[in-house]
Amino acid sequence: MSLEVETRHRIGSFEIDAAFRSEGGVTALFGRSGSGKTSLINIVAGLLRPDAGRVVLDGDVIADSEKRLFTPVHRRRFGYVFQEARLFPHLSVRKNLAYGRWFAAAGKSASEFAKVVDMLGIGDLLERRPSTLSGGERQRVAVGRALLAAPRLLLMDEPLAALDEARKAEILPYLERLRDETKIPIVYVSHSVAEVARLAERVVVIDNGRVKASGAAAAILSRPAAALERREAGSLVEGVVDGHDADHNLTVVRAGECLIRIPHLVTAPGQRLRLYIAGRDVMLATAKPEGISALNILPGTIVDLSKAQEGSVDVRIDCGGNIIVARITGLSCEVLGLEPGKPVHAIIKTVALDY
Amino acid sequence: MDWMALSDAEWTAVRLSLRVATVAMLSSLPVALLAAMALARGRFWGRSILNGLVHMPLILPPVVTGFVLLILFGRRGPIGAFLAENFGLVFSFRWTGAALACAVMGFPLMVRSIRLSIEAVDRKLEDAAATLGASPAWVFLTVTLPLILPGIVAGMILSFAKAMGEFGATITFVSNIPGETQTLSAAIYSFTQVPGGDAGAMRLALISIVISMAALMLSEFLAAAAARRTVAA
Numbered sequence: 001m002s003l004e005v006e007t008r009h010r011i012g013s014f015e016i017d018a019a020f021r022s023e024g025g026v027t028a029l030f031g032r033s034g035s036g037k038t039s040l041i042n043i044v045a046g047l048l049r050p051d052a053g054r055v056v057l058d059g060d061v062i063a064d065s066e067k068r069l070f071t072p073v074h075r076r077r078f079g080y081v082f083q084e085a086r087l088f089p090h091l092s093v094r095k096n097l098a099y100g101r102w103f104a105a106a107g108k109s110a111s112e113f114a115k116v117v118d119m120l121g122i123g124d125l126l127e128r129r130p131s132t133l134s135g136g137e138r139q140r141v142a143v144g145r146a147l148l149a150a151p152r153l154l155l156m157d158e159p160l161a162a163l164d165e166a167r168k169a170e171i172l173p174y175l176e177r178l179r180d181e182t183k184i185p186i187v188y189v190s191h192s193v194a195e196v197a198r199l200a201e202r203v204v205v206i207d208n209g210r211v212k213a214s215g216a217a218a219a220i221l222s223r224p225a226a227a228l229e230r231r232e233a234g235s236l237v238e239g240v241v242d243g244h245d246a247d248h249n250l251t252v253v254r255a256g257e258c259l260i261r262i263p264h265l266v267t268a269p270g271q272r273l274r275l276y277i278a279g280r281d282v283m284l285a286t287a288k289p290e291g292i293s294a295l296n297i298l299p300g301t302i303v304d305l306s307k308a309q310e311g312s313v314d315v316r317i318d319c320g321g322n323i324i325v326a327r328i329t330g331l332s333c334e335v336l337g338l339e340p341g342k343p344v345h346a347i348i349k350t351v352a353l354d355y
Numbered sequence: 356m357d358w359m360a361l362s363d364a365e366w367t368a369v370r371l372s373l374r375v376a377t378v379a380m381l382s383s384l385p386v387a388l389l390a391a392m393a394l395a396r397g398r399f400w401g402r403s404i405l406n407g408l409v410h411m412p413l414i415l416p417p418v419v420t421g422f423v424l425l426i427l428f429g430r431r432g433p434i435g436a437f438l439a440e441n442f443g444l445v446f447s448f449r450w451t452g453a454a455l456a457c458a459v460m461g462f463p464l465m466v467r468s469i470r471l472s473i474e475a476v477d478r479k480l481e482d483a484a485a486t487l488g489a490s491p492a493w494v495f496l497t498v499t500l501p502l503i504l505p506g507i508v509a510g511m512i513l514s515f516a517k518a519m520g521e522f523g524a525t526i527t528f529v530s531n532i533p534g535e536t537q538t539l540s541a542a543i544y545s546f547t548q549v550p551g552g553d554a555g556a557m558r559l560a561l562i563s564i565v566i567s568m569a570a571l572m573l574s575e576f577l578a579a580a581a582a583r584r585t586v587a588a
Binding site: 045047072073074075076077078079080082084086088089090099100102103104145146149155 | 477479480482483484485486487488489490491493494497498501502
């Protein structure tokens with residue numbers, strides 16, 4: 001699978017001039033609100049006709065302004081999950097789910113329907129009206145509806161942005177299953193580092209209508225402040241769920257040689273996941289601290305230090321094979337005498353690792 | 356209760372009115388739907404002229420509307436002559452003419468009601484349907500139409516009620532011929548013009564009130580039912 005998008009489009013005084021590629025999996029379009037992410041994904045979907053540009057999926061030219069080629073939305077077979085679920089209010093959940101199947105050329109089987117319903121956990125909602133569902137339930141139904149239309153590509157425009165933290169936590173595991181269990185490539189628009197860190201394999205950073213950076217998620221998200229807003233800088237740690245501490249509502253994740261305790265997640269041991277650790281949530285100590293509430297104290301050695309910027313320094317530490325970024329003040333750095341090669345302890349509060 | 360018994364002539368007027376109103380309502384529906392779509396969604400030159408034309412019967416004195424119909428659709432009128440020659444469709448002094456007059460008079464009400472409901476449809480839902488593979492025609496049939504159904508029903512009932520009460524344009528265009536063009540309103544008018552016609556006028560007036568009330572209650576009921584079905588998500 002490969003998706004190629006390049007486009008130029010002017011909306012008033014705002015100009016989009018962007019190109020990106022995706023090689024399957026989840027590609028995140030990441031950027032602030034107002035950066036042009038939604039317009040870009042609408043151009044891919046065909047809901048917005050750009051002034052100029054090309055959209056190519058697997059060598060199949062979907063749109064090309066030079067050849068005056070523009071496939072209308074309904075012939076593209078790109079599933080789209082919107083920020084607001086946009087369920088049809090006059091149809092039951094079951095009929096909403098089945099809507100796309102009327103038009104999908106290959107009539108999808110009943111077992112496919114059952115599989116999607118099961119994967120999204122919406123079996124109990126089938127006979128209800130959309131107006132009676134909670135925000136999280138609606139969004140799951142919207143994902144199911146898009147999937148059952150047999151899309152070649154799934155577009156998601158901030159599907160979690162309108163939900164509160166609890167609802168987000170409820171849906172994210174379903175999106176991870178979707179990523180892992182279906183082969184459908186996904187373009188995921190988001191302004192949340194946590195979501196992108198957890199879901200995306202590739203990240204395209206959009207700023208002011210242009211692509212500012214793109215590459216593998218771990219590389220982009222760990223890059224010191226180049227691509228991200230400075231306050232968002234941090235590190236991405238890949239891990240495997242090691243076990244749960246049910247008494248204390250904690251989940252233990254093994255990352256390299258470290259064990260990291262995070263708030264409880266509904267996942268089976270062995271499940272791979274990625275943690276995004278914001279630099280401003282990490283403290284450093286030169287001696288192992290005692291009598292401290294933070295649960296994660298990871299020994300490591302300093303790899304390098306960034307230049308001081310606005311009075312703070314980003315310190316990269318190698319903790320048992322993981323690179324963790326800590327943002328500390330220039331003053332602390334001086335007082336502790338930090339320098340590359342020095343052994344330190346990175347301290348991360350468990351509650352800071354909430355999604 | 357002898358005075359309540361309707362004479363044959365009175366029954367004829369009631370039946371004729373119901374037929375005229377039904378035909379007027381049904382035949383103007385497709386045109387009204389098109390006009391409402393054009394006014395709500397269309398971006399074309401002359402849109403405000405179309406809007407003015409549609410609303411004309413609402414503003415003009417009914418006598419003027421009837422007179423214009425007489426000129427255009429009369430035997431010797433340009434449209435009337437054409438239709439009579441090619442399709443054998445004659446309007447002047449026929450019940451079909453009464454239906455035409457009623458349709459024209461009710462048209463702005465129907466268009467207005469449907470147009471408002473089209474404008475209230477969330478176009479994002481139509482975009483969502485398109486991304487699921489529905490062509491524009493299917494989007495209209497499976498999303499837009501069900502969502503504007505309450506507006507269509509309300510428009511139909513308004514048009515029907517208007518047709519039941521129409522008097523000025525009808526009597527100007529097709530006169531007041533018992534059994535052919537004498538509708539309920541025209542029959543009541545005739546009764547009031549002769550000595551001792553009060554009882555007949557009263558009987559027909561009561562029937563008119565009952566029909567109007569029934570139409571109103573039916574519309575309320577259907578609107579409520581439709582609203583229950585389509586509570587916004």
